[in-house]
Amino acid sequence: xxxxxxxxxxxxxxxxxxxxxxxxxxxxxxxxxxxxxxxxxxxxxxxxxxxxxxxxxxxxxxxxxxxxxxxxxxxxxxxxxxxxxxxxxxxxxxxxxxxxxxxxxxxxxxxxxxxxxxxxxxxxxxxxxxxxxxxxxxxxxxxxxxxxxxxxxxxxxxxxxxxxxxxxxxxxxxxxxxxxxxxxxxxxxxxxxxxxxxxxxxxxxxxxxxxxxxxxxxxxxxxxxxxxxxxxxxxxxxxxxxxxxxxxxxxxxxxxxxxxxxxxxxxxxxxxxxxxxxxxxxxxxxxxxxxxxxxxxxxxxxxxxxxxxxxxxxxxxxxxxxxxxxxxxxxxxxxxxxxxxxxxxxxxxxxxxxxxxxxxxxxxxxxxxxxxxxxxxxxxxxxxxxxxxxxxxxxxxxxxxxxxxxxxxxxxxxxxxxxxxxxxxxxxxxxxxxxxxxxxxxxxxxxxxxxxxxxxxxxxxxxxxxxxxxxxxxxxxxxxxxxxxxxxxxxxxxxxxxxxxxxxxxxxxxxxxxxxxxxxxxxxxxxxxxxxxxxxxxxxxxxxxxxxxxxxxxxxxxxx
Amino acid sequence: xxxxxxxxxxxxxxxxxxxxxxxxxxxxxxxxxxxxxxxxxxxxxxxxxxxxxxxxxxxxxxxxxxxxxxxxxxxxxxxxxxxxxxxxxxxxxxxxxxxxxxxxxxxxxxxxxxxxxxxxxxxxxxxxxxxxxxx
Numbered sequence: 001x002x003x004x005x006x007x008x009x010x011x012x013x014x015x016x017x018x019x020x021x022x023x024x025x026x027x028x029x030x031x032x033x034x035x036x037x038x039x040x041x042x043x044x045x046x047x048x049x050x051x052x053x054x055x056x057x058x059x060x061x062x063x064x065x066x067x068x069x070x071x072x073x074x075x076x077x078x079x080x081x082x083x084x085x086x087x088x089x090x091x092x093x094x095x096x097x098x099x100x101x102x103x104x105x106x107x108x109x110x111x112x113x114x115x116x117x118x119x120x121x122x123x124x125x126x127x128x129x130x131x132x133x134x135x136x137x138x139x140x141x142x143x144x145x146x147x148x149x150x151x152x153x154x155x156x157x158x159x160x161x162x163x164x165x166x167x168x169x170x171x172x173x174x175x176x177x178x179x180x181x182x183x184x185x186x187x188x189x190x191x192x193x194x195x196x197x198x199x200x201x202x203x204x205x206x207x208x209x210x211x212x213x214x215x216x217x218x219x220x221x222x223x224x225x226x227x228x229x230x231x232x233x234x235x236x237x238x239x240x241x242x243x244x245x246x247x248x249x250x251x252x253x254x255x256x257x258x259x260x261x262x263x264x265x266x267x268x269x270x271x272x273x274x275x276x277x278x279x280x281x282x283x284x285x286x287x288x289x290x291x292x293x294x295x296x297x298x299x300x301x302x303x304x305x306x307x308x309x310x311x312x313x314x315x316x317x318x319x320x321x322x323x324x325x326x327x328x329x330x331x332x333x334x335x336x337x338x339x340x341x342x343x344x345x346x347x348x349x350x351x352x353x354x355x356x357x358x359x360x361x362x363x364x365x366x367x368x369x370x371x372x373x374x375x376x377x378x379x380x381x382x383x384x385x386x387x388x389x390x391x392x393x394x395x396x397x398x399x400x401x402x403x404x405x406x407x408x409x410x411x412x413x414x415x416x417x418x419x420x421x422x423x424x425x426x427x428x429x430x431x432x433x434x435x436x437x438x439x440x441x442x443x444x445x446x447x448x449x450x451x452x453x454x455x456x457x458x459x460x461x462x463x464x465x466x467x468x469x470x471x472x473x474x475x476x477x478x479x480x481x482x483x484x485x486x487x488x489x490x491x492x493x494x495x496x497x498x499x500x501x502x503x504x505x506x507x508x509x510x511x512x513x514x515x516x517x518x519x520x521x522x523x524x525x526x527x528x529x530x531x532x533x534x535x536x537x538x539x540x541x542x543x544x545x546x547x548x549x550x551x552x553x554x555x556x557x558x559x560x
Numbered sequence: 561x562x563x564x565x566x567x568x569x570x571x572x573x574x575x576x577x578x579x580x581x582x583x584x585x586x587x588x589x590x591x592x593x594x595x596x597x598x599x600x601x602x603x604x605x606x607x608x609x610x611x612x613x614x615x616x617x618x619x620x621x622x623x624x625x626x627x628x629x630x631x632x633x634x635x636x637x638x639x640x641x642x643x644x645x646x647x648x649x650x651x652x653x654x655x656x657x658x659x660x661x662x663x664x665x666x667x668x669x670x671x672x673x674x675x676x677x678x679x680x681x682x683x684x685x686x687x688x689x690x691x692x693x694x695x
Binding site for chain 1: 570572573575576577579580582583584585614616617619639640641642644661662663664665666
C-alpha cells in the first residue's frame with residue numbers, strides 16, 4: 001500500500017492525477033492479454049497472427065489520451081510486451097523489434113488522426129468525418145506504413161521463413177482487420193455513458209441482447225452447418241449479416257462494433273481450429289480469405305451505423321431546438337400577459353386580506369359572531385386555493401419539460417386555460433362566451449403544449465379586438481367525425497382571405513411588436529398531435545380559428 | 561352610519577370588501593356591475609362608491625363618468641387589481657376621489673372613504689347653504 005501511495009504521490013508531483021496512472025495500468029494489462037489472444041490466433045507455421053489485437057489496442061489507448069502522455073502508454077506496454085512474448089520463446093531481438101514496429105503503428109495511426117481531429121477533441125464515432133479519418137488513417141495507413149518496418153525486422157532477425165513483400169502483406173491484412181475490429185470497439189466502449197445505459201428502457205436492452213445473441217448464434221451455426229453442406233459453405237459466411245445490419249440500424253456504432261467483434265472472434269477461432277467454411281487450403285489462404293471477408297463486412301457496416309447515428313443525432317438536435325423554441329415562445333407569451341396574471345392573483349389576495357382584516361376589526365370590537373368567523377375563514381381558504389391554482393397552472397406553463405402525452409378532457413383543458421387567460425381578458429375589457437358541447441370524447445396530447453396553442457389563439461383574438469368597441473371572445477367546442485373541434489371566435493376586424501395561410505408562416509406578423517412565431521409554432525404543435533389548425537375570417541364579424549384534434553385512441557402519438 | 565356601495569364583478573372580492581366595511585362600522589352594499597348599481601342608487605343613494613375598474617359590460621371608467629354626470633355625484637374610490645399609471649391618471653382626471661390598487665390595506669381604504677365622504681359633505685355644505693339662503 002505504501003508503495004502505491006508513494007507512486008501516486010510521485011505521479012502528483014509529476015503533474016499526473018491518479019486516473020492518469022490507472023489508465024496506463026489498464027493499457028498494460030490489456031496489451032498483455034491482446035498478445036496472448038494474438039498468439040492463439042496464429043496459424044502455424046506463419047509467424048503472424050490472423051488477428052493481432054495488441055497494436056490496435058495500443059493505438060486505441062493513444063487516441064483516448066493526451067499526446068503529451070503517449071510516452072507513458074508505451075512505457076507501460078513494454079514490460080507487458082516482454083512478459084507476453086518471452087513466454088513464447090521468441091528471440092529477444094525479435095521481441096524488441098516487434099515492440100518497435102507495434103509502437104510505430106500506434107504512433108503513426110494516432111499521430112495522423114490527431115492531425116485531422118486535434119486533441120482534446122473527443123474521437124467519437126458519431127460523424128462520417130471522424131469515422132472516415134479513423135478508418136483511413138488509423139486502420140489502413142498506419143498498418144500499411146508500419147508493416148514495411150515490421151517485415152524488415154522479421155527478415156533481419158531471421159525469424160520468418162517467407163519473402164519480404166509477402167510478410168508485408170500478411171502483416172498488413174492482419175493489422176488492418178485488428179484495427180477495424182478493435183479501435184471502434186474501444187472508442188465505442190469508452191464513449192458509453194453508464195447513466196444513459198441505466199436509463200435506457202428495458203426493451204432497448206432486450207433488443208441489444210437479441211441482436212448480439214443473433215450474431216453469436218449465427219456465427220456459431222456457420223461452423224456447424226459447414227459440416228453438413230460443404231458445397232455451399234462459402235455462402236454461409238453471410239449468415240450473421242441480417243443481425244449485423246440490425247445492429248448498424250438500431251444500436252449505433254458502439255453496438256455495431258461489439259457485434260462485429262463477436263462475429264470476428266468466433267469466426268477466427270473456428271478457422272484456426274480448422275472448422276467451418278473457412279477451413280481448407282493453406283493456412284495463408286485461409287487467413288487471407290478470412291481477413292478480406294471480415295474487413296469487407298465490417299467497414300461498410302461501421303460506416304452505415306455512423307451515418308445513421310449522425311442522422312439520428314441531427315434529428316434529435318432539431319427536435320431539441322424546436323422544443324426550446326416552443327418553450328421560449330410560451331414564456332414570451334406569458335410575459336406579455338404579466339399584467340393580467342397580476343390581476344388574476346391580486347383578486348384572491350384582496351379577498352384574503354380584506355376578509356382577514358374584517359376579522360381583526362370584529363375581534364377588536366369584541367363583536368365576534370362564530371358563524372361569521374367561520375364564513376370568513378372559509379372564504380379565505382377558497383381564495384387561497386384559487387391563487388394557488390393560478391400559480392400551479394403558470395408553473396406548468398413556464399416549465400421546460402419533455403413532451404408528455406396523456407388523456408385529456410377538452411373542457412378541462414379550456415377551463416385551465418381560462419384560469420390563466422382570465423386576468424388578461426378582464427383587464428382588456430374582453431367579455432367571454434362559452435358554447436361547450438356536452439359529452440365530448442377525450443383527446444390525447446401534451447397538456448402544456450395544447451394550452452399554449454389555445455392561449456396563443458386567445459391572445460391573438462384579444463389583440464385583434466383591442467381597438468374595437470365591442471370585444472367578445474367566443475369559445476366553442478363540438479364533436480367532430482373522429483375527434484373534437486375547439487374554436488375561438490373574436491369580434492375583431494378579421495383578415496383578408498389571401499393571408500389566411502400566410503398567418504401560419506414563421507416570422508409573418510400583423511402586430512407591431514410581434515415576432516410572428518406564435519401561430520407557426522401552434523400549427524406544428526397541433527400537427528404533432530395529429531390534428532389541424534386553421535383560421536377563417538368572417539368578414540366584419542371577426543376572425544375564427546379552429547383546432548381539430550383526434551379523439552384518444554384514434555392515433556398513436558408520434559415522437560416527431 | 562354612512563352607506564358605502566361596493567361594485568366588483570367577483571363575488572369573493574365584493575363579499576370580503578363589504579364584510580370589512582361593515583366590521584369597521586359602516587353600512588355596505590354590494591353590486592356585481594354597473595346596471596345593478598344604478599338600479600340600486602335609485603332606491604337608496606350611497607355616500608361613497610368603491611368601484612372596481614375592470615368589469616364586464618359597462619367598465620369602471622364608464623360607471624365613474626356616469627356617476628360624475630349625476631346631479632349630485634357620489635364620491636368614487638377606484639380599486640384595481642391591474643394598476644397602471646395610465647388608468648390612474650385617467651380615473652383621477654375623470655373625477656375619482658382616490659385610486660387604490662388591490663390588495664387593499666384596510667386603513668388606506670377606510671381613510672380614503674372617510675376623506676371622500678368628508679370632502680363631499682363639506683362641498684355640499686358649501687353649496688347647500690347658498691341654496692337654502694332664500695328660505
